Amino acid sequence: MDDLSYPTVADLEQSVAENPGDAQALVRLANGYWLEGRGPELVGEIADRARKLDPASRGAWHMWALAESNPRNRTERWRQVSIQFPTDDLARANLADNAAALAGAEHDYMALDLAIETYEQLLAGATEPMQREALEKALEVLRKWKF
Numbered sequence: 001m002d003d004l005s006y007p008t009v010a011d012l013e014q015s016v017a018e019n020p021g022d023a024q025a026l027v028r029l030a031n032g033y034w035l036e037g038r039g040p041e042l043v044g045e046i047a048d049r050a051r052k053l054d055p056a057s058r059g060a061w062h063m064w065a066l067a068e069s070n071p072r073n074r075t076e077r078w079r080q081v082s083i084q085f086p087t088d089d090l091a092r093a094n095l096a097d098n099a100a101a102l103a104g105a106e107h108d109y110m111a112l113d114l115a116i117e118t119y120e121q122l123l124a125g126a127t128e129p130m131q132r133e134a135l136e137k138a139l140e141v142l143r144k145w146k147f
Contacts, residue, residue, distance in 0.1 A: 009036060023054035026109055030063045043067040065094065071102050075111065082118075089125065092118055100142060107147035116142050 007015070012029040019025050030046040031037075044067035050060035061084055065077035073090040079093035085091055103112035116139060136142035 007032075009033065021053060023050040023057045023060055025062055026050035026053070027057060027059040029060075030067070031059075032065065034067070040067040055084075058088060058091075061085065062091065063092075065091075071098065075099050075102050075114070076137045078116075084101060089122060092122055094106075096122065096138075103145070109147065112142060112145055 007028070009029070012025070012032045015025045016022070016029050026046050027050045030043045030050065033046065034043045044064060047063035047067055050057055051064050054060060058081075061081045062077050065074060065081050068074035068077050075095065075098040078091060080099050081087045081091040082088065082095050096115050099111045099115035099118060102108055103115055119135055119139050119142070123132060123139065126132045126135055
C-alpha cells in the first residue's frame with residue numbers, strides 16, 4: 001500500500017484479526033463497513049466493542065451513535081456522546097439535528113426543547129459568522145414550531 005492509497009476493508013479486517021484488542025483498528029473497520037453499506041447492526045456491534053475497549057475513543061462513540069437506526073435511540077446515543085465528550089461540538093450538532101428530526105417526526109416537545117437547548121449551547125461557543133448565522137436561523141425556525 002503506497003502513501004496515497006487507503007486500506008481496503010480486507011486490510012482493516014486483517015488488522016483487527018491481528019490486533020483484536022485495538023480499539024482504533026475496530027473503529028476503522030466499523031467505518032469501512034459503514035462506507036460499504038454493511039448495515040447499522042454490524043457497524044454498531046463493532047463500534048460498541050471499540051467503545052468498551054477504549055472509553056476515551058471519540059471515534060468509537062461516534063460510530064456507535066451513528067449506527068443506531070431508531071431515531072429516538074439514536075438521539076439518546078448522541079446525548080450520551082455529548083455527556084462523555086462535553087467539548088465535542090460535532091457530537092452536540094448531531095444531538096441537536098437528531099433531536100430536531102425526532103421532534104418534527106413525532107411532534108415531541110421534549111425533543112424540540114432538547115434541540116433548541118443544544119443549538120443554543122453551540123451558538124454560545126460559535127465564533128465563525130456563517131456558523132453563528134446558521135445556528136441563529138435554525139433556532140428561529142425551531143422556536144416557531146407548534147404541533
